Structures are given as C-alpha cells and as structure tokens.
Amino acid sequence: MSDMTSTPDAPRSPGRPRSIRADEAIIEATLDLLAEGSTIEALSIEAIAARAGVGKATIYRRWAGKDALLLDALRRLKGVPAQPAGHSVRDDLVLLVGAIGKNVDPRAAKIMPCLAPAVNRSSDQFQLYQSIISPRRQLMREVLRRGIDEGVLRADIDVEVTMALLTGPMLIQRVLQWNPDLDEQTLPVQVVDAVLEGIRVR
Amino acid sequence: MSDMTSTPDAPRSPGRPRSIRADEAIIEATLDLLAEGSTIEALSIEAIAARAGVGKATIYRRWAGKDALLLDALRRLKGVPAQPAGHSVRDDLVLLVGAIGKNVDPRAAKIMPCLAPAVNRSSDQFQLYQSIISPRRQLMREVLRRGIDEGVLRADIDVEVTMALLTGPMLIQRVLQWNPDLDEQTLPVQVVDAVLEGIRVR
DNA sequence: ACGATACGGATCGGTCCCGTATCGTTAATC
DNA sequence: GATTAACGATACGGGACCGATCCGTATCGT
Structure with missing residues (x-):
C-alpha cells in the first residue's frame, strides 16, 4: 500500500x-x-x-x-506470466504470444486498454505500465536468445524488434480489435510461423 | 454534421x-x-x-x-493516407509502415491513443475508428497482393495476418511506447525486412 | 426599416464529485 | 468495564460541468 x-x-x-x-x-x-x-x-x-x-x-x-x-x-493485476516449457522455441513463442493480453485476472483484459491513454500523460502510470509488461518481455527475450544459442534462429536478428514483431499484431487485435476479420484463436500460431519463415519467396 | x-x-x-x-x-x-x-x-x-x-x-x-x-x-482527422510509389514492394511497405500513426494532422497522433478505450465501449466510435483505418489497410492489402502477383511474396501467405504483422509493431510503439529501447525511426525498415526474410535459420 | 435568426456572453438550477467532519456503533486492548 | 480507534453512514462547503435561458448585438432576406 x-x-x-x-x-x-x-x-x-x-x-x-x-x-x-x-x-x-x-x-x-x-x-x-x-x-x-x-x-x-x-x-x-x-x-x-x-x-x-x-x-x-x-x-x-x-x-x-x-x-x-x-x-x-x-x-494487483500483474498476475503470473505464462511459463514457457523450454522444449521447442516455436512452441514457447506460440505460448507467449497467445498469452498476450490474457491475464489470470479476466478484468485485466478490460482494464489494460483504458490504461493506454493515461500512460502517455502520467509518468507514474507509465512506470506502472512498464513494470507490468517488462517481465513478460523478458520472458520472450530469453526464449529468443535461447533460439539463437541453439541455432534455431538467425544470430543477426534484432531481438527487441523481433519481440515487437511477435507482440504487436496480437496486442492490436486483442486490445483494439484492429481487424474484425482476424481470428484471435489461430492468430498466435499464424504470427509465430510467419515471423519465423518470412513472407518472401525463396 | x-x-x-x-x-x-x-x-x-x-x-x-x-x-x-x-x-x-x-x-x-x-x-x-x-x-x-x-x-x-x-x-x-x-x-x-x-x-x-x-x-x-x-x-x-x-x-x-x-x-x-x-x-x-x-x-476531420482522417487525413490523406500515404500513397505508395508502386515500384518496389519492399519500399512501398516501408513507406506504409512508416506512415502508421503519422497523419497529416499532427494532432491525430496525440488523439488516436485516447480513442482506443472508447472504441470498445461505443459502437459509433468503433465504426468511426474502423472507417479511418480501413482505407489504410486496403492500401497495404493491395501492395501485398501485388507482391504475390509479381512473385515477390509467397502465394500461400495470409494477407490479413501479414498486415497485422506489419502494422502491430509500429502501432504499439507509436501509440503505447511499448518498448522504450526501440528506435521509431528505423523501426519501419527493420519490421518490413524482418517480416520479409523471417528469423529462422536456413 | 423590419422580422427573423445567429452571435458572444452571462446567468441559473441541478447534478456529480471531492475531501473533510461528525454522527452513533463496533471491535479490539487494558 | 473503560479506553481507544476504526467502522458505516451521512452531511458539509467548494468546485466543475451540463443544459437551458436570457441578454444586447450583428447580419441576413424582404
């Protein structure tokens, strides 16, 4: 308190x-x-x-x-971040991406969007917001680093950018309902696979 | 009126x-x-x-x-979406991604985040929000389709998911300041290239 | 010149909220 | 049983805002 x-x-x-x-x-x-x-x-x-x-x-x-x-x-809303199993990098990423915007407290899903505007106005609330999402980011960062160490992911990727790549689509869909045509259920798998494989012809 | x-x-x-x-x-x-x-x-x-x-x-x-x-x-805030040149798919995507959250009216950048919470409460405001971003989505959709037609992009990608992939990271960074360590200037290029190439070792 | 209407400005009653104060009551310690 | 402080409830003065209404003035068409 x-x-x-x-x-x-x-x-x-x-x-x-x-x-x-x-x-x-x-x-x-x-x-x-x-x-x-x-x-x-x-x-x-x-x-x-x-x-x-x-x-x-x-x-x-x-x-x-x-x-x-x-x-x-x-x-109180922080809740417990999902814990990746640690076997498959792809599976861990799907788990983490699927957990974005899904907290143990169902109220959090409703509240977080309202925090967005406040975040840019109050330094306190910005700090609070960062303190909530920072540990979750760290979790994903570790999975990505592990993927690089294991040789599954390219060593030259920017880890921070990649996190944004994985998180962004899920967040705008869950929080903003950005595109009504997207299926939230399958989105995590689609996002992870797309980011892994890229979309360019080769 | x-x-x-x-x-x-x-x-x-x-x-x-x-x-x-x-x-x-x-x-x-x-x-x-x-x-x-x-x-x-x-x-x-x-x-x-x-x-x-x-x-x-x-x-x-x-x-x-x-x-x-x-x-x-x-x-009044709609503004005019950026017009892709139509030469290089990559360049067009960089342009469109870079334009996300950047409107002709500089006030829009400040206002849009505040709209986020309202969007989930009022059906009217949700419609308004969709009517603003829908043409921009369409622009990106056309570039992606063109990329597929030209054989630059894989034909089996989900265009809607790919749009979310390109838009999400930019949006959470510009609107939520999701990760203070990211550089907004270089992010469009980084996002587009990462999505194009994928992050998996091959 | 005239009616009609919009103008900027001011005022009113009503509602909601804040932060504080004061009731009588309740639950612990001495 | 006395003391002490938190309890729920309620009232207070002060402030912000709403929506309505009224000024006296300005600007139209006739």
Missing part, C-alpha cells in the same frame, strides 16, 4: 484495528468498476465506496486520493 | 446565416484540446466554447451534445 500505517514490529496499537476485509473490498471494487467500463478519470471515490460497501472515510484513511488507490489496485 | 439544419435545396432560410467560421473554430478547438492531452470525457463543452471564442449556445445550436460534436470532430 502507499501510505497505510503498517507497523512491521507491532508496538501495540490500541483501539479497533483496521479491517483487512475493507482493504480487499476497496481494491476489488476499484478493479470491478474499471473492468465494467468505467474510465480512470470517470472513476469516483464515492462509486468505489458504494460498491465496496464502505464509507468514504475508510478509503481516505488508507489512501491519499484516487491516484494512490489506483496505483495500488492496478498493481 | 450530425444534426445541423442543412437544407440541400436551399429554400432560403430567413435570418442571419450561421457562421462558417464558428463551425470551424469549434471543431478546431475540440481537436486542439484533445491533442493537448484532454481525454474524451474530460473534455467539456464549456472548455471548447471558451477555446473557440464562442458561446456555449452556439455549440448546442449545432450539435445535440458532446458525443455528436466529437464524432464530427474526429471525422
């Missing part, structure tokens, strides 16, 4: 302790509202409090404001 | 005619404010009126509300 009065070595705090259920309920309510279509700035503390069955004061007791709460709430 | 009292066969409307300058000023103010970082729902009629040097009533006289105004304003 950002500014909760968490005292690691409990020096005894008198009075009624803060409700852990309230903490959870507030975070969950925030994510639920976002997932239901509310945009970040349309989200109100009052709506969150009502949804969480909590008084507004209970929220302000824990966070300084909407931004601090949002930052904490979004952090 | 959405609900202007436009009478095609001018039967002469009495009274003072509407100012064309006001029309333009309102649209321009809307786009300017969006480009300056305002999000769609943070945009207020009052701010637009103030910026345009126009009374609020002047806006309400022309549009039913913010949504109608926005729809009209965003339609």
Whole structure:
C-alpha cells in the first residue's frame, strides 16, 4: 500500500484495528468498476465506496486520493506470466504470444486498454505500465536468445524488434480489435510461423 | 454534421446565416484540446466554447451534445493516407509502415491513443475508428497482393495476418511506447525486412 | 426599416464529485 | 468495564460541468 500505517514490529496499537476485509473490498471494487467500463478519470471515490460497501472515510484513511488507490489496485493485476516449457522455441513463442493480453485476472483484459491513454500523460502510470509488461518481455527475450544459442534462429536478428514483431499484431487485435476479420484463436500460431519463415519467396 | 439544419435545396432560410467560421473554430478547438492531452470525457463543452471564442449556445445550436460534436470532430482527422510509389514492394511497405500513426494532422497522433478505450465501449466510435483505418489497410492489402502477383511474396501467405504483422509493431510503439529501447525511426525498415526474410535459420 | 435568426456572453438550477467532519456503533486492548 | 480507534453512514462547503435561458448585438432576406 502507499501510505497505510503498517507497523512491521507491532508496538501495540490500541483501539479497533483496521479491517483487512475493507482493504480487499476497496481494491476489488476499484478493479470491478474499471473492468465494467468505467474510465480512470470517470472513476469516483464515492462509486468505489458504494460498491465496496464502505464509507468514504475508510478509503481516505488508507489512501491519499484516487491516484494512490489506483496505483495500488492496478498493481494487483500483474498476475503470473505464462511459463514457457523450454522444449521447442516455436512452441514457447506460440505460448507467449497467445498469452498476450490474457491475464489470470479476466478484468485485466478490460482494464489494460483504458490504461493506454493515461500512460502517455502520467509518468507514474507509465512506470506502472512498464513494470507490468517488462517481465513478460523478458520472458520472450530469453526464449529468443535461447533460439539463437541453439541455432534455431538467425544470430543477426534484432531481438527487441523481433519481440515487437511477435507482440504487436496480437496486442492490436486483442486490445483494439484492429481487424474484425482476424481470428484471435489461430492468430498466435499464424504470427509465430510467419515471423519465423518470412513472407518472401525463396 | 450530425444534426445541423442543412437544407440541400436551399429554400432560403430567413435570418442571419450561421457562421462558417464558428463551425470551424469549434471543431478546431475540440481537436486542439484533445491533442493537448484532454481525454474524451474530460473534455467539456464549456472548455471548447471558451477555446473557440464562442458561446456555449452556439455549440448546442449545432450539435445535440458532446458525443455528436466529437464524432464530427474526429471525422476531420482522417487525413490523406500515404500513397505508395508502386515500384518496389519492399519500399512501398516501408513507406506504409512508416506512415502508421503519422497523419497529416499532427494532432491525430496525440488523439488516436485516447480513442482506443472508447472504441470498445461505443459502437459509433468503433465504426468511426474502423472507417479511418480501413482505407489504410486496403492500401497495404493491395501492395501485398501485388507482391504475390509479381512473385515477390509467397502465394500461400495470409494477407490479413501479414498486415497485422506489419502494422502491430509500429502501432504499439507509436501509440503505447511499448518498448522504450526501440528506435521509431528505423523501426519501419527493420519490421518490413524482418517480416520479409523471417528469423529462422536456413 | 423590419422580422427573423445567429452571435458572444452571462446567468441559473441541478447534478456529480471531492475531501473533510461528525454522527452513533463496533471491535479490539487494558 | 473503560479506553481507544476504526467502522458505516451521512452531511458539509467548494468546485466543475451540463443544459437551458436570457441578454444586447450583428447580419441576413424582404
């Protein structure tokens, strides 16, 4: 949490302790509202409090404001990235590409697109966004490096560009519905194979 | 316009005619404010009126509300897609990929990302979005088909998937700043060449 | 000159939200 | 049982915005 009065070595705090259920309920309510279509700035503390069955004061007791709460709430969305098996480079890439935009928390799929515009406005939110996707990028980077070491992939490819190549098509389709004619199900395999083989006649 | 009292066969409307300058000023103010970082729902009629040097009533006289105004304003952003030269398939693709997210109207680059979340919420805005990018997709589709016909590209590629392959990386980088380590300048060439050649050792 | 209408500007009531304050109640410790 | 602080609920003043309406003025066609 950002500014909760968490005292690691409990020096005894008198009075009624803060409700852990309230903490959870507030975070969950925030994510639920976002997932239901509310945009970040349309989200109100009052709506969150009502949804969480909590008084507004209970929220302000824990966070300084909407931004601090949002930052904490979004952090919960990180989820666990898919773990590649490590056998076939192609299979690992298909797995990673297929996992793009698919988080353990189904709400994340709805929320992430809304983050996009905020990312270019707030430095904090940009950092948050990067901290979420960075580990996933690292996973793919390792698979590509492995492919190069094993001699499956060309040694002269630009790994960063290749990651964008694999990620981009999946992301614009899942997040923007870029092309209604594309099939999201088969797209990961198609993308990976196309990138592997190239499209030029040879 | 959405609900202007436009009478095609001018039967002469009495009274003072509407100012064309006001029309333009309102649209321009809307786009300017969006480009300056305002999000769609943070945009207020009052701010637009103030910026345009126009009374609020002047806006309400022309549009039913913010949504109608926005729809009209965003339609102005379409701009003219880049025209491929038609000589080299590779060069044409580099040109088209490089043009992604780069519109004649520099404000469009700032505004388009903000559209992303709205696209999944409003059917109208989804249609608008598709109507903007659809002609550009068509342009790339034609270049790819030409490449196949000329025997430069493999005949068995999925053209739609290939378009996503070329567009995705550029779009996530320009719109989301997906990977800070990528160079936007060289990315078009890198993407096109990588897609053309593939990354597999052969 | 006249009616009609649009103009920029100002004001109004209503709604929503923020952040704070204050209720009576509840749950822990002493 | 007394103390203490968090609880849900509610009210507050302040602010932003909406949509409507009204000024007095400007600009048309007649």
